[in-house]
Amino acid sequence: MNAPMILSPEALAKIDKATTKYPPGQKRSAVMAALTIAQDEKGWLSTETMDFVAQCLGMPPIAVYEVATFYSMYDLQPVGKYKISLCTNLPCALSGANAAADYLKKKLAIDFNETTGDGQFTLKQGECFGACGDAPVLLVNNKRMCSFMTREKLEKLLAELK
Amino acid sequence: MTCLHGRHINPIILAGLDGNNWCIGDYMRRGGYSALKKVLSEKIPPEQIVNELKKSALRGRGGAGFPTGLKWSFMPKSFTGEKYLICNSDEGEPGTFKDRDIMRYNPHSVIEGMAIAAYAMGAKTGYNYVHGEVWDCYERMEVALEEARAAGFVGDNILGSDFSFQLYNHHGYGAYICGEETALLDSLEGKKGMPRFKPPFPASYGLYGKPTTVNNTETLACVPWIVLNGGEKFLSMGRPNSGGTKIFSVCGHVNQPGNYEVPLGTPFAKLLELAGGMRGGKKFKACIPGGSSMPVLPAHIMLATDMDYDSIAKAGSMLGSGGVIIMDETVCMVKALLRLSYFYFEESCGQCTPCREGTGWLYRVVNRIEHGQGKQEDLDLLVNVADNIAGRTICALGDAAALPVKSFITHFREEFEHHIESKQCLVPTYA
């Protein structure tokens, strides 16, 4: 295989480690982990990146695309440096998620599924994170959860990320 | 944070947690891993553990409430090949956030419960499928698992016995449907999370086609206590047919949203009081007592109900996952239903026509009612569409989309009618 190295050696080592969790012959079980690792490194999942993941795991590329398109936290288009996903499901809406959404949209001057002109922020609408007691809740780049996002805390967060 | 308070009643899983004492040493100081030690040192026969579970009347905490001991007894005993145990930590049912607290504050209770469950069912390998959105929980479980391996509670020849159990964490990445146990299995196999036709059930054809049992995080976390204290004792903490304690996630318009572990059968009014009562002293209007997939009930019915499987069923809803969504007088029920309908429409995996098309219909019709374009016939149409989904699909997401619609219209019909007739809301909308 002489394909160009799309991912760093560190990322490849992580993917290798993930495959050891599954029985021999079931490497493809690591596809979600591998796509997550790839996205963390690349910011989003291009066809080239997915093809590379497919090759690492010995999967047909189409099988990798299917997985990547099925799960909402994979980004198949470039996103801003910070992707903010805000949960707007009913429990969160009862405790200020709509106000948080309005604030973020106004402050960033974008709607859901849009990216600011400077490429800093993308705003997404999320479904229940399983953290409704902390409403409103949002995720920064999928992995950092921010709880009780009142107006003051949103202001602070945006200032920190700028 | 949401469970770190003293307002539980006879807690088992959430007892004595302060947010920092999640490590293996802390867990063992609380008596942790003594159930696993007991099982292995006394060589307790697996059937005896299953029997204790049956006596305990522990019912699955993931939503369906299936008796755990009975489920375990479905695993083929004579099968000598690989069998799997799966912990379902893909908590994404709106209103439910208990497994998150169990994982981040008491992760070893899940690991110990899984080891004992695996022993009882002859499973040699287990996976804990963690909801992708709670990444810190996945990382916490990874660290806890390393601790358990290093201490010899997970791995080969556990505590010098001939019992070996390999355990791994696996994470999701944003798909509610993967909480459904067969979708979860497909997801674990590296595929799209699409629910499977049943039968065959996972106990005969599960992960990689092998016998598999899927249990919820909270279900498994109850197991060590039952093994140590006996099924009778667990049963006596709750109600007949509803043994033990249950963690209720209380959210919405209460002063202190959070997780409250209380004996099953605790009056709803007591739970509401533990959660600090209604926020801002507003009037309590409605409650969905078991996660968003269960029917909504008006306040007066809830206030006369106890929190156990049978009582909530008698009141017209279901205990489900224990996600208790509290709504006050400012909530427009049409708008509330609209958000839920959108959710099921979004999350339908699309393989059954009644669910794929029906959830779209429900969403569009509720949407036009909310926006003043509804017609009088729309209410019958909604009920009709809901009836055509329920019971006609591969998985229970279809029912989950249908049940709220029917209950919202049954109990709050006048609000829907007002929207249709006056093209406006009966209540001021919430922020």
Ligand SMILES: Cc1cc2nc3c(=O)[nH]c(=O)nc-3n(C[C@H](O)[C@H](O)[C@H](O)COP(=O)(O)O)c2cc1C
């Ligand atoms: C759409 C849907 C979503 C579900 N989500 C979850 C979930 O997040 N966690 C869970 O434990 N069970 C969930 N379930 C229930 C599981 O299918 C299964 O019944 C449960 O994990 C079994 O464990 P238990 O018997 O210990 O409850 C869901 C079911 C459906 C239909």
Ligand code: SF4
């Ligand atoms: S009921 Fe809906 S979510 Fe479940 S399998 Fe069918 S289409 Fe998919």
Ligand code: FES
């Ligand atoms: S509804 Fe927002 S985290 Fe559950």
